[in-house]
Amino acid sequence: NAGVTQTPKFQVLKTGQSMTLQCAQDMNHEYMSWYRQDPGMGLRLIHYSVGAGITDQGEVPNGYNVSRSTTEDFPLRLLSAAPSQTSVYFCASSRRGNQPQHFGDGTRLSIL
């Protein structure tokens, strides 16, 4: 049972490049979400999904895109990377929104 799997674990990008952070869960969870964690700050919600085909914005959605075509996968797309998007990104899932969330191991992303 893999839980929540994030790939890659580390990535360096140049300003203006695009990329997709992958997130997959094998627990048949309906609720999935993406967070970013910056030094000295807690996790901030980027986007979330309450089920396949349904997504919504979180606290800091600008510059990011998501889709949820299957229950298992919830990729996060950076459209045009900026240095301000340098952060650690976490994907999480739960059976329902008010249940404890299972987190992936995070992706450390650096934008030069």
Added chain:
Amino acid sequence: AQTVTQSQPEMSVQEAETVTLSCTYDTSESDYYLFWYKQPPSRQMILVIRQEAYKQQNATENRFSVNFQKAAKSFSLKISDSQLGDAAMYFCAYIQGAQKLVFGQGTRLTINP
């Protein structure tokens, strides 16, 4: 918008002693959930304890317990018999319904041997 505040950026405690981490939140809802998560240096986010707002009884998980004061909108975490493995960042979090999970800024806990 709901907010979660952790007023202690850093705390330290002697091994085997008890420490309490503070958390306050702001909401106009009556039915919601509160969580404490632990993040060790490995960066993993680990659930420590969960509290449903409609339950008056404080949640307990082994050495971890909460003091939930709904009227005061306070949700502190008590760690008894502190162990070296408890050293981590601790985050308080709030969620209402299937909405957005909101985290506090975190408290870094150091355990002194």
